[in-house]
Amino acid sequence: MMLSDVAVALTGGRMMTKYTGGRERPSSNEIARLAYDFYETRGRRDGQDVDDWLAAERQLTRHYQSSRPSHAAGNSESNQHGKGHRA
Numbered sequence: 001m002m003l004s005d006v007a008v009a010l011t012g013g014r015m016m017t018k019y020t021g022g023r024e025r026p027s028s029n030e031i032a033r034l035a036y037d038f039y040e041t042r043g044r045r046d047g048q049d050v051d052d053w054l055a056a057e058r059q060l061t062r063h064y065q066s067s068r069p070s071h072a073a074g075n076s077e078s079n080q081h082g083k084g085h086r087a
Helices: 003-011 028-041 049-067 071-080
Strands: none
Touching: 028 049
16 A cells, blocks of 8 residues: 555545656646546536636646746856856
8 A cells, every 4th residue: 555545544535745747837747637536426417617727726736836946046146156148
């Protein structure tokens, strides 16, 4: 049993890890899986597929943004050493 399986068993939900595979955005497959989870959690009631998709896309986009390293610190550091700009 994996850690994610334990989280599902204990909380009834899925645990989202910070690993994003180096991508900046969620794939459509990831969005579809999460939207389907929302559908199942709601008791498989039809008619909210677009809302589920948009909610999944928002949640995953926030997750991906929070997983990205801050580029602001790297840019200011490289500028201090004269490496950030080309003449």
